[in-house]
Amino acid sequence: MGALDRIRVLDCSDPKGHFAGKLLAGLGADVIKIEPPGGDVGRTYGPFLDDRPGPERSLYWWHYGAGKRSVGLDLDSADGIELFLQLAADADVVLESCQPGRGRPFDPVTLSDHLPELIVLSLTPFGQTGPWRDHAWSDAVGLALGGPMGSCGYDNIPGTPPIRPTEHHAGHISGYFAATGVCAALYERQESGLGQHIDISMHECMGFTIESSAPWALYEQHPLIRQAGRHAGPQPTEPWQYPTSDGRLINIFGMPRSEASWLALVGFIQEHGMGPNLSDVELLDGRKRQLGLQQPTVAMMLADIAEFIAAHEAEEIYAGAQAAGAAWSIIRTPDECLADEHWRSRGFFIDVEHEERNRTVTFPGAPYILSETPWTHGVRAPMLGEHTAEILCGELGLGIDELGALIAAGVVR
């Protein structure tokens, strides 16, 4: 049983809400994805199975659609909206992502007023109000305007722009606010019996998610300098990423703070016959090892560390430094993570049956291990309209002839 057992979510969102819906499905909710009869736009996002596009071949969809049921329904038609309202009357949550002035099929506030027990979540780029509320948007534009991208980029390659981390992170960031907002509203509803409307501006979600840029801006109006592979800061700081002998990179952030752990790290490096200057007595003082202050002692320390890293292989450095208590890491690509036995032993990567293709697919799994209400990937992502008859006829009571007529009219798929 999931934590959101017996909670039904009608998810009419586009890619802005795909992750939010997936989080609710992972927590055990019955998420019904309302797709336009032509299919959700996410089905056109690659990569694709065997590199051949197709609505059932999108690996993006395989992930973000997993655990949801699909109903093809044209919300721009009167009959479609009528069916949607019938479904909504029996749902706990409606998730929508239409901008207020861009021709949305229903008004979320009116819907919320009409069904007082329903929780209606509007997850939109800029919220329900304000001069930008209807601005054209994409995930990358969201990361640019919202602040995260402004802190990312290169200080060591002149003239280069801020860099946008890839993979729909505006959706990821605001998806968590959406899921938390819904869960807290459900918790409150258990006592009050009442639903409500929730207005989430993705732009505002981005604005919190910029770490120290926020206090520097709120208190000092001081912008930070973006730097390659490390935190943006009020002043330039030393690099954290160093190349290894096998062509990879080690991130050395997390230098030991205590004397004992510093000596353990020095011991590990000196066992390999390197790092002579690390024995310098000045470095026994933790303050003399502190990064970010452009100290000569740190320059000396990092020169020895860089030389050591350049002469050794990444996995050996990673394991040795961690055993010595330093939180160093390898910069891995996503495919490299699968080989790490630690994640295997925790059951992070999971195998999901895609029976219709007679294959088992390995996915990244649970973002959290809940002891009593385990996260679930759910069944494989639905094919377009796979559950239309099951839900409209089996659960809503629509006659099979009526369904046929609606399909013929293009309202339902």
Next chain:
Amino acid sequence: MTDSEPNPRPPLDGVRVIDFTWIVAGPTCTRLLGDLGAEVIRVENQQTLDSIRFGRPHPNGFDPPDSGAMFNWLDRNKRSITVNARHPDGLDLIKRLIRISDVLVENYSSRILENWGLSYEEQQAESPEIIYVSLSGFGHSGPQRDYSTWGPTAQALSGLTSMSGMPEAPEPAGWGYSYLDHMAGFTAAAAITAALRHRRETGQGQWIDLSQVETGMALTAPATLDFTVNGRRYRDTGNPPGNRSVWPQAAPHNTYPTAGDDNWIMITCTSDSEWEAFCEVSDHPHWRTDARFATLPARLRHQDELDENIGSWTAGQDGRALMQRLQSADVPAGVVQNGVDLVVSDPQMKAREWTVTRHHPVIGEHLTDGLQIRYSRTPAHRDLPGPELGEANQYVFGDLLGFSDDRIAELQLNGAMG
């Protein structure tokens, strides 16, 4: 809401959270819970104070432990008590607090609470329904549970760092801040609110074990699946792609320079209609009919020339005016803003009162930022400042736990409230 109705209560009103968190990941979680109305009680210790209390800036002068702006920003809406968990009486205080609390969150290394005598089982002995959240780099199981991370090293291990950068650069740009500290905190908040709902339904608490690296790997799925399904490794195709978009396919999709020093605008056309609108509004309608740019496949093939042309056109133009001009034609475009832009000049943030002025006893008047989850009936709040160290000792030990003044004085003297 009319005057005759009672004040609306936030959704987590009545939920009490024992907050053993520090740095950024855990406090991100408990800030959100505090905003949503939970009573969050930070348990602090004089010997190992949260270093964020000391970090810059200190707008009203350096006067730790209560003068730090970052702490006040991240730890608003919380209370603070001082307890030494290694002292038998201190451990007893914590156990008593567990009995009257709903959630315990911590983001220490994976054996710390166990060593104090506060394992999940020991917490359950005090309160069978407790919701315990352990948030660590590698989780509380597995061969590397004793490894540790900071945000940046977790990002590196998860794959996320490698997915941000320019294709020909010798190193990824990664993230210029601890993205996974925030995301792990949000992950914890989502799990906690779901677990609270489950507990109100069934009476059952639980243990939520979170690994910061796993929260990051969960965000890499399309690239991971390209490997597990298609056998393609991330770097096989020249990734990371800079500010271009591999999926969904889109061109133009990039940053372009605008007037001034280091100012940029992101322009993304994900459909032919957006591209056509862009050409119309850009004084270059002939780009539409140029064979190199007429279709998406052609634009993708000629992306270098496309970006060069657009960059020549944007250079020298005022970024905000250009954004408005493109938006008037419904082209997705936005200037790259930093934190200061969000606070000072963003009209959308202004219109929605993203910042408000609040008072802090040491820092004084200051701005605090927005509530991301806006409820129509049970609004969240941002009224309490970051707590001064130990400001809630009397409230928690006296009012909540019922200790006499004499006993509290004794606990202060014997080091239990250290």
